[in-house]
Amino acid sequence: MRKIFKRLCFFSLILLLLPHLVCAAGGGEVAPMVLVADTRKLNGFVAFWANIYNESHMEFTLLTVITIVLVGAILGLTADAVMNWVGIDLKHRDLVEH
């Protein structure tokens, strides 16, 4: 096991250092940017949201980030309240181990 491990470490290190591999690395094709969302089939909130994107990409970006943070925080606090109600101690961890 130790031998195999050492060999794997050695080969991984070589691969990391191989310049042609490092230079040839990269992801897939870059997806093109959506310039205008098609709102013809949409209605209600979905149409409203798509229109925000069509009117201002910056406004859409800010609203998306803020919404994600707010909803994440609200859902997190709600889940906290439920777990507290169940009776789980959410402030201490007894296990001390590396």
Next chain:
Amino acid sequence: MEWLYVMMPIAGIKILWPGLIILGMGVGVIGGFFGMGGAWMVTPALNILGFPMAFAIGTDIAHMAGKSLISTMRHGKFGNIDYKLGFIMLFGTIIGFEVGAQMIMWLERVGRVEIVVRWFYILLLTFITCMVFYDVSERRRKEKEALKAGKKVDKLATGLEWHKTFQRIKIPPMIHLRAAGVYCSAWLPIMVSLLTGWLAGILGIGGGLIRMPSLIFIVGCPTHIAVGTDLFEVMISGLYGCATYSYKGRTEIVAALIMLVGAAVGAQIGTVATKYIKGYGIRIAFGCSVIGCAVSVALKLFPTYFPLFRGFCDEAATVVVLAVVGALAIYITVRMVLGARKEIASKEAKIATREG
């Protein structure tokens, strides 16, 4: 059954929303437990649900930001986050990631790029798996030897001790990371974050899969601190990713919010489970998830050499990813429920003794 589908505003497609909740919950459990975003699990699953690949990535990153925020809040209360380490690493991660991402754009003109990345990814995952299981076997050996000598192994003892060698490098400025209990040169976390950020940028992943073991084996963080601090990093990089993908119109907020509902429950389960499972238990489960990831990448690489098997391999890769997500989520949830039941029972017993 039309009510089971919801329209996505930017992509203009209909998606099965219960599938999004289940996916969010499963990945939330794993993310909260291991301290990673789990893009390798979510992106193919979203693709199966009907998202085009570019939308799958953007939506995954948006939901990942919210999910890691929930997990970070919980880990913060357990004292599992070393904020000093997190902020130091943040700069290195961003710079490293940008270098990696710029390298990708520059190298897109080079052919066979995807194959090289996948091979590189497999080797890296193989290395991480070997490192994790070798560490576990070394720790077990130490435990057996100590048992023979009639002693007990120190709770903070580790199998691999590379971090001790790295911590001996005394290049100023030296820093004391109180929560992690580490005293080292500031250059150690900076270099680790630069390297892991660069690797993440090259491979097009969030980086939790590489950063979490690096924090344990190179910096020397206890497993719980590595998980919490890594999630803190994932949260910030997720918000940055959410902003850039949203600007390009690649984020479907409706799907991200539906996934967040499941993830809110899942992330709490995963995070609370770390309370009941020892550090080495987390490491073993993490090793298993890395194996699952490596197998799925290998299955995607296989058709490059044997195109006849493309259909089979694509389906097999998806099955592997979903099986790993399902199995790990069930294991973590069961351990969490058993631990919580034990805790509640002992609390009730204490109250009964006092009253009696």
